[in-house]
Amino acid sequence: MRISDRRFALFLMTPAALFLAVFVAFPLFRLVADSFFKISPIAGGSRDFVGLDNYFRAFASEAFVGAGWRTLAYTLIVVTLEFALGLGMALLFTTLGKSSQIWRTVFMYPLMIAPIVAGLLWKFLMIDNFGLIGTLLHQAGILSNPNQIGWLSDPGIVLYSVAIPDIWLTTSFMCLVLFAGLQNIPGDLIEAARLDGARAPALLFRIILPLLRPVIAVALVVRGIDAARAFDTILIQTNGGPQSASETMSLLIYRTMIRFGDPGLASAMGTLYLLAMLAVAFVAVSTIWRPGKDN
Amino acid sequence: MRVAERIKNDGGKSPAAVAGPSVPSTGSSSGRKRRGVNREGLEAGRRSTRTLLWVLLAAAMVLYGFPFLYLLFTSFKTPIDTIAVPPTILPREWTLENYTNALGRSGVVASFINSIQTAIISTLLSLVLAVPAAYGITRYQTLSGRIFIMAALVTRMVPPVAIGIPLASMMASMGLSDTPIALSIAHTTISLPLSIWLMSSFFEAVPKDLEEAATVDGCSRLGALWRVVIPVVSGGIAVTAIFAFLASWNEFLFALLMTAIRSQTTPVVIANFQTQFGLDWGSMTALAAVYSIPVILLTLLLQRKIVAGMTLGAVKG
Numbered sequence: 001m002r003i004s005d006r007r008f009a010l011f012l013m014t015p016a017a018l019f020l021a022v023f024v025a026f027p028l029f030r031l032v033a034d035s036f037f038k039i040s041p042i043a044g045g046s047r048d049f050v051g052l053d054n055y056f057r058a059f060a061s062e063a064f065v066g067a068g069w070r071t072l073a074y075t076l077i078v079v080t081l082e083f084a085l086g087l088g089m090a091l092l093f094t095t096l097g098k099s100s101q102i103w104r105t106v107f108m109y110p111l112m113i114a115p116i117v118a119g120l121l122w123k124f125l126m127i128d129n130f131g132l133i134g135t136l137l138h139q140a141g142i143l144s145n146p147n148q149i150g151w152l153s154d155p156g157i158v159l160y161s162v163a164i165p166d167i168w169l170t171t172s173f174m175c176l177v178l179f180a181g182l183q184n185i186p187g188d189l190i191e192a193a194r195l196d197g198a199r200a201p202a203l204l205f206r207i208i209l210p211l212l213r214p215v216i217a218v219a220l221v222v223r224g225i226d227a228a229r230a231f232d233t234i235l236i237q238t239n240g241g242p243q244s245a246s247e248t249m250s251l252l253i254y255r256t257m258i259r260f261g262d263p264g265l266a267s268a269m270g271t272l273y274l275l276a277m278l279a280v281a282f283v284a285v286s287t288i289w290r291p292g293k294d295n
Numbered sequence: 296m297r298v299a300e301r302i303k304n305d306g307g308k309s310p311a312a313v314a315g316p317s318v319p320s321t322g323s324s325s326g327r328k329r330r331g332v333n334r335e336g337l338e339a340g341r342r343s344t345r346t347l348l349w350v351l352l353a354a355a356m357v358l359y360g361f362p363f364l365y366l367l368f369t370s371f372k373t374p375i376d377t378i379a380v381p382p383t384i385l386p387r388e389w390t391l392e393n394y395t396n397a398l399g400r401s402g403v404v405a406s407f408i409n410s411i412q413t414a415i416i417s418t419l420l421s422l423v424l425a426v427p428a429a430y431g432i433t434r435y436q437t438l439s440g441r442i443f444i445m446a447a448l449v450t451r452m453v454p455p456v457a458i459g460i461p462l463a464s465m466m467a468s469m470g471l472s473d474t475p476i477a478l479s480i481a482h483t484t485i486s487l488p489l490s491i492w493l494m495s496s497f498f499e500a501v502p503k504d505l506e507e508a509a510t511v512d513g514c515s516r517l518g519a520l521w522r523v524v525i526p527v528v529s530g531g532i533a534v535t536a537i538f539a540f541l542a543s544w545n546e547f548l549f550a551l552l553m554t555a556i557r558s559q560t561t562p563v564v565i566a567n568f569q570t571q572f573g574l575d576w577g578s579m580t581a582l583a584a585v586y587s588i589p590v591i592l593l594t595l596l597l598q599r600k601i602v603a604g605m606t607l608g609a610v611k612g
Contacts, residue, residue, distance in 0.1 A: 005435050008516055012431030013443055016424040016487060023484050024450050027461035034461070092352055096345070103356055105598045109363070112590040114545035116562045117583040120569075121366050124576060132365060135381045146381065168362065180606040229454045232547040236566055250456045250548075257460055270457035277452045 028274070034267035041261030054268035063244065064269055067252040068276075070159060071228055074248050077163045078170075078227040079220060085167070086174025086219075091204075093175070094182045108176065110169045118165040119233035126151035126161055152238055155245035162246045165233045170226070174219055181215035182208070221284050228277060249273050363587075370394065370584045374577040393581035402556070403564055403582065409475055410560040410586075413550075414543040417479035421486045421539040422532060429494030430520055434503070444495065447488040455485070459552040466553060473555045481549040486539035493538065493604060497531025498524070534604040537597060544590060561586050 003011070035054050040046045058064045089107065093100050110118065125133050134146040143149065151161040185208060193207050209216070231250040234240065240247035240255065247255075253273065257266035365384065369377055370393050372386040377393070397403060432440035459481075466477040505527065506519040514522065525532070547562040554563060565586065568579045594601055 006437050006439075009431040009435035009437045010439055012427040013440065016428035016491065017443060017446075019424055019483070019487065020446070020450060023462065023465075023480055024453060024458060027458040027465065028453065030461035030465075031457055089355060092348060092355070096348055096352065100352060103352060105595065106356065107359060108598065108601070109591050109594060110359070111601075112541065112545075112594045113363070113587050114547065114562050114565075116545075116547045116566055117587055120565065120579060120583060121362055124369070124580070125362060125365065130378045130380050130382050132382050132384070138381075168359070171359075176602060177606055180602075225452050229456075231456060232562075236569070250454055253454075253456045254548075257456075263460065266460075270454070273454055274452070274457055277454065278449070281452055 031267050031274075032271050034263055035271045037264050039263045041263060050264070054264045055272070057265055058268050058272060063247070063252055066244065067247050067249045070245075070247065071249040074159055074163055074230065075224055075227040077160060078166050078230070079224050081163070082167045082171040082174050082223065083216075083220065085171045087178050089171065089175040090178035090182055091208075093179055104179070108172050111172045113169065115165070115169060115230075115232035116236055118169050119162075119236035122161075122165040122168070122233075123152065123237045126164075128153055153242055155243050158238060158242065158246045162234045162237050165237070166227060166230055169233075170223060174223065177215060177219045178212065181212045185211050217285075221281060224284065225277065225281060228280075363591075366580050367584055370577070370580040372577065374575075377577040377580070378574075393577040394585070396575075397578035397581040397585070400578070402559065403561075406559050406561045406564040407586075409554075409558050410544060410562075412475045413479045413482065413558070413560055414540050416475060417482040417486060417543040418536050418539040420479060420483045421490045422536060424483070424487055425490035425494050425535065426525070426532065427520070429491050430498050430524065432491070433495045433498040434506075444491065447491045450484070450488045455548045458484070459549055462549075463553045473553070473557045475558050478550060478553050478558055478560070479543065481553055482543040482546055483539075485546065485549075486542040489542065490535045490539055493535045494528070494531060497528045497534075501527055530600070534600045537593070537601060538604050541590065 036049060036051060038046075038048045038050045038053070093104050093107075125131055128134075128147050128150060131146075131151070133151070134143065134149060137143045138146040138148075149157070152158055189207065189211075190203065193203055198206065229250055230248060231254070234246055234248060234251055235254075238246045240251045249269070253266050253269050256262050256269060368385055371389045371391070373388055373390050373392055374396065376383070376387055428443070431437075432444050462481055462484075463472075463477075466472055466474075466480070469477075471477040471480075501524055506514075506516075506523050509519040509523040510516060545562065546560075547566070550560045550563045551566070554560065561582070565579060565582055568575050568582070
């Protein structure tokens with residue numbers, strides 16, 4: 001006997017759905033449940049229900065509020081810079097046309113590098129004393145001494161420095177996506193605008209960017225989510241320091257859980273972090289996309 | 296659901312151009328198709344402008360390519376030269392000492408085997424789960440399918456740090472602590488949603504008549520999927536496999552939380568060099584190079600497939 005199409009579709013989806021339920025939904029449920037308990041980090045230790053106490057403690061702690069703002073700032077820095085650079089490169093590759101194809105391939109290579117390796121590499125470039133960047137800037141006469149800028153040791157600028165590997169790794173992604181979008185803009189549209197006397201900036205802001213809007217929206221949301229979760233590159237470069245100046249939410253939760261042994265508080269922070277991500281992503285998706293308005 | 300439909304409509308143009316029914320072609324070939332139009336459109340005409348743009352591109356490529364070259368050069372320096380003040384770009388003396396030091400450390404070679412094992416298991420698991428699920432979602436367009444693909448999108452937003460610890464304790468209670476299986480399951484939580492999104496867009500490009508003809512010829516629906524549809528999307532499956540493999544190969548946080556001695560992957564070992572052995576920059580650069588070069592070569596070899604997956608993955612989710 002033939003089962004109905006609907007049942008058959010369900011049958012095909014069940015294994016994947018079960019997998020996600022067991023290994024994503026259930027741990028998330030455990031996370032939320034743990035956030036209402038005070039848990040001793042020792043195996044088999046005490047577990048007392050404390051209601052919303054962990055949430056109050058999270059909001060009262062300077063570390064949590066600070067990490068929230070830093071995560072937001074970090075995400076904005078990363079996404080803005082890589083969007084600007086990625087768009088620039090995509091326009092460059094498009095205007096140069098086919099002859100630049102091989103360079104487009106080469107430009108992709110950082111995408112394959114592990115974030116941990118990228119973080120390590122940039123730490124090596126920016127580190128005090130034997131870091132190459134300070135030395136080269138000194139030799140070029142821009143800095144009076146190679147250690148004048150403490151890329152990773154000055155709390156005032158460290159958040160920008162730790163963002164560099166992330167930008168380096170994923171500008172290629174922005175570039176690829178925007179490049180694909182640019183290929184779909186009809187050439188005669190650009191030509192018509194040129195004939196009407198539109199100059200390059202007008203062409204970019206009035207025609208190209210509005211047409212790319214859906215592609216830009218997806219690229220920004222996808223990268224925004226990833227940047228807000230950044231962990232590897234920051235951990236390896238500064239471990240959140242100096243003076244917590246580069247401690248973003250992922251790092252704070254990790255440290256609260258592992259180093260300070262407070263799973264209850266860490267779970268409350270994790271829950272709030274997840275809710276914030278969902279809320280921001282939802283708002284971003286529904287406002288940038290403007291469903292139904294941009295056709 | 297509106298979101299997913301928007302993605303479909305808006306992205307419609309580029310995935311359609313990118314995901315041909317048989318071989319997933321690439322951004323570059325879709326570019327070629329439109330090149331004639333673009334020449335009068337966005338491509339720059341004047342020679343002086345073009346020269347200036349080439350100079351700009353050269354500068355960008357040098358800035359972009361240099362960091363990794365410097366990593367390579369450093370890995371061939373002597374351990375002492377590695378941290379010389381002031382640093383030099385090229386090694387004063389080319390040597391493999393950093394490589395022999397790095398690979399000679401206990402656990403390093405084993406970590407490579409663990410990385411490969413974990414990535415392969417995770418890739419297979421992702422494909423086995425994602426291929427039928429994506430087919431069920433795209434072919435039958437049921438409500439449950441639409442809910443499921445949105446749920447997969449939401450999964451992408453879950454910070455790994457939030458589920459890492461509960462997941463690790465689940466694995467422990469299943470008796471899987473510190474095994475490549477446990478880590479590959481964790482990695483599949485990352486690659487499965489992505490794989491479902493990618494495969495869905497590849498299945499969308501397959502004409503429905505294809506398996507209808509097969510079922511008329513007496514194939515069951517499962518048989519039609521296996522014998523007719525799967526061979527047609529094999530290019531798409533390859534793209535999805537590459538992404539699942541890379542997601543696992545480069546992953547660090549789950550590996551840090553879920554492995555100890557036996558199943559440690561190379562990213563964790565690279566990070567540990569910093570704490571366990573003081574600051575052994577030479578060995579770290581060598582190991583980082585050894586770990587990155589295979590996947591960079593893979594990119595250059597398979598760049599068309601990777602470009603197709605990148606653009607689809609972005610436009611779709």
